[in-house]
Amino acid sequence: MTGSYVEIGSPKPITAFDDATKLAARLIKPKPILYTSMFLSWLQPFQSGWSTSQLNLSDYNNTDECNARPVVEGTCTLFSGHSKLEWTFAVNAWIFGAMIGSLSCGHFSDKYGRKKTLMGNCSFMILGGVVQASVSNIWAFAVGRLISGLASGIATGTIGAYVNELSPPHMRNTLGLGLQIFTTLGILVPAICFFFANTSSGWRYLAAFPCILAVIYLVLAPSMTIESPAWLLTQGRTDEAKQVIANLYGEEHVSTAMSWLEVSKPHVEDDSSSSRDSMFAPRYRMQLFGGLLLSCAQQLSGINAVFYYSGSIFSDAGISDSRIGTLIINFINIWPAFFTGVVANRFGARNMILWGLAGMVVMAVGMTVAFVVELPALSIVFTALYVIAFGVTLGPLVWVMTADIFPDSIRASASSLCIGVNWLCNLIVGVAYPYVSDALNDYAYVPFVALLVVFYLLALKLVPETSGKSAEEILAEYDSRCGKHTTALD
Template structure:
């Protein structure tokens, strides 16, 4: 993006940085919807009243405070992972919602869908509860695509990583709030023990919808739809300048020029998302799809979906408190991480994070299988306290590395690597990949971790326990390799300059070319290769303005 006709590359800069942050970061509140639900379900399925209402009874399980009620592995897998099935389709629906209704009103509609799903989960019938989770998932899927899209298109390039990273911070805050609410209601012996944590989600949806109604539509979306006047008014609000100022005109020209160059090489169908023409759309789309999948394969949601029950099985007392500690670490380190994105860079943070997670997970696995597993003695169930402390410590270190890197950075990259013409489609495919892997991992994990049960309700399982961390450690090696070969460095570039980066540079050499773009203030407007597109756009905009004035 240019800050002027000469192409300064200034992007959507504003005279009031605070106002820009408030407007574009508020949408990040949508992360609370996902984070809170993720954190809630793991605790809800461990509550006595919920188990008595939805679970099964086995008299042989009555021992050491266990009242005999339990949820079979297949039902546990279903109730936890079915939200991700809904979010998968919600993410795919985000393209028509975001490109036809708009980024802003698409988010408002997503909140209404989410609220319907939450209401159904307050019912005491299993089928209704499951349907409610699917519908809530559709709402979360829409939000998870439209929020980073809106933030990326509306935030100043100098702090875009920070602002989009706030979406991940909101996810962690949501998970922390869920842990606190669950801890305060877990001892209730009636339906309110699990209904209160679920019903709190109405508040998050109302706040997000109410706030979005007050915010402007994305100016890039408006220019995509050729709504020139509305786009300039939105840009004016974001830049805190008059809508007819030279700065706003120059910014609109840069965005429109980049769009014209892009559409000259490609159309904007789903098939075009996978074609490798000058725009390298295919490379970008597969990068988005794969990096969202690798984020899930780090194993992070194992901790937040099944952390409470896993810590219980490991013999750790006060598992609910340990879960709160894990959520606090996640939240605090995400605050640190979002401030590093625009300083350290996307690519470098991902490399550091993948290495740190890999080491931490292998340590958890090795300690767990050697000295960390509870075992029976003559005096009862023996637990190695030192080993447990090591498990907890390195689990928190693992969470810290994720929170400073693969948590927020992936959402930032998803929002900025796609050109405007296919951004909604590309992001919907990428985020759908996240939820597909989320569903698969959420559904399979109990079968990997739990013990085989017998009897009428018996289910065969792998009983890996803490050994599952060997799998997560191995996938983090994959994250490291993928980052090196697939993810460019985009720090400090406008969205349109990132288009130039993909057109003119290789992935491994992206950081050097990024420095060249910044040093030479390179944009579509001042790039000689795209002069014809600039002149045509300027002419079309002028004609359009004349027609509107005469009308």
């Protein structure tokens, strides 16, 4: 579908994304190539969710069963007799790999383009899956997890920018949710598989499954995906970018689309010579702080701690099978994101982020009270509401807004840095929370309450409204917050 471009003329230039142009943009009906490009790209965050969940079965790592000598047959089924240190290393090697992948992907995305970066990423998906499925010791398995982590980090660091750059401004809130939805689907499916893959070799099939996703992408992407027009413009390939836009939206909408692509403005030509340097330029400082804030808030909100603690919460409520508790919490986690696009378009992404932070403060306090007074049923209610508040706000919208707030010339590199910090915070929570929980017991969520309050106050200053706005409008809002006055040609 990308091999033959529509022949287009030289449309009358539109130099501002004004109200009339916004109205024209809303009339755009994207072509199928836009949706196939996004759907295929979302197979990669599905792998990320899959890797998150594939080891979350108590039979793989019951401490007492794995420490027993001899290990009873049918217990500690993943590398029988492994130590707690070995297991911790294997689990967190994936997060470490994801952090490295997300921090490095901006360079490759800027140099080779979004599409080629995602195609190259499939090699890490395949290699990681093959290593995990075939090895005979847990240390080699951890190496496979690290390689799969590289794939997860590259995917999360690239796809947000890719989807943002393909989407018309009024559709970004909705289409940007795909990353989170497919991640949560990837988390859910292994939880279902645990009911019939709970065998001595079942984990190998789970580890190998992402290879299938990579092969599907490699086979279909050459003909069913398209390069980002924003990236083409940063490379000075204007004619090719216009041809891509015509394939995405139709020849009649090329001028309209060019108006919201910030890189078509003359002032960007001076900035785009080095995206790494411009990312840290004083003009973009607040955007960078805002993106880092969103990334930290998503992971340090305590959501992963909720998943860590959910097994004991459901156990106290009388649900002894950990697989059922995991499945329940994963179902609760997935459905709110389907409504986020509609709500965010109505109330604004910024308001949703603020409401989510405030709501999670209330729910975290409620969870703490329920733990202290030993009311398991109430604990489940507040846990579910906590997950819902996250799932409809911070969960999906952080990916959308992290891409939105940066201009096209620095989006890939800046998003890469922010998502890398996101994975770093994920690693910190994964390693530190068990010790915090042991030290504080029923008050283990109090630190998250304090962090959520701080994030709320900072978001008031650092996070602007991005819904339906061009990169130029968002940049102008940041400039106004800094007391600067700019025009499109600054």
